Amino acid sequence: MTGNLAQNYRKLRTALDACAAQSGHPVALLAVSKTHPAARVAECAALGQKAFGENYVQEALGKIAELAPLGLEWHLIGPLQSNKCQAAAEHFDWVQSVDRAKIIPLLAKHRPAHQPPLNVLVQVNVDGEASKSGCAPAQAADLAARVAAEPRLALRGLMAIPDPATSGNGLAFAQMQRLFRELRGTYPTMDTLSMGMSDDFPAAIAHGANLVRVGSALFGRRGP
Ligand SMILES: *Cc1c(COP(=O)(O)O)cnc(C)c1O
Numbered sequence: 001m002t003g004n005l006a007q008n009y010r011k012l013r014t015a016l017d018a019c020a021a022q023s024g025h026p027v028a029l030l031a032v033s034k035t036h037p038a039a040r041v042a043e044c045a046a047l048g049q050k051a052f053g054e055n056y057v058q059e060a061l062g063k064i065a066e067l068a069p070l071g072l073e074w075h076l077i078g079p080l081q082s083n084k085c086q087a088a089a090e091h092f093d094w095v096q097s098v099d100r101a102k103i104i105p106l107l108a109k110h111r112p113a114h115q116p117p118l119n120v121l122v123q124v125n126v127d128g129e130a131s132k133s134g135c136a137p138a139q140a141a142d143l144a145a146r147v148a149a150e151p152r153l154a155l156r157g158l159m160a161i162p163d164p165a166t167s168g169n170g171l172a173f174a175q176m177q178r179l180f181r182e183l184r185g186t187y188p189t190m191d192t193l194s195m196g197m198s199d200d201f202p203a204a205i206a207h208g209a210n211l212v213r214v215g216s217a218l219f220g221r222r223g224p
Helices: 005-023 038-046 057-066 082-091 103-110 137-148 171-186 201-206
Strands: 028-032 051-054 073-076 094-098 118-124 153-160 192-194 211-214
Touching (some): 038 057, 057 082, 103 137, 103 153, 171 192
Parallel strands (some): 051 073
């Protein structure tokens, strides 16, 4: 289902507003545009959407360049290899997938001086087996400390991708909410808990997510 983007966007906004009202906190939308061409992103931007998420640095660079006049905000949400840190630091506004110590000084070193600090989320692998990326929950505090120590990085919070097949029960989201609250006590710049996708955003928001990453419910199902 490709669907009608404007219709999908209105429906999603209404659903997010309802979840936000019920949970009592505002919720921002990251439109996940991976595999979709720049023209679709532009179409979505014309509806009022500002923040877009991409999984692959290489795929994103072309869209970021092409759409630069629109002044959009770009988030890297896919696994980040060391050799892509420079491009990520130069072209993205946020990196949500920081999950190991090695890439932190690389991102800091390559963040251009004329740009504001790169916004960073520490990605946590909250349900172990389901996803290969993300740090163990017990490592999140150490990674947060390393990010916070870099002046060219801004520690903004945590990101998680629990398996949507089981995330509906809320256990993984609740664990993330506890971890987020605990770390925010130490790092007050942490204001973002990124979790929830097309199939599980209501449960994520109920457990404190204030940034949801939605792809298929907006742009339609991606190809095989
Ligand atoms: C693809 C992707 C999404 C969006 O998933 P949908 O189910 O299409 O909404 C969100 N977060 C990450 C990290 C993704 O890779």
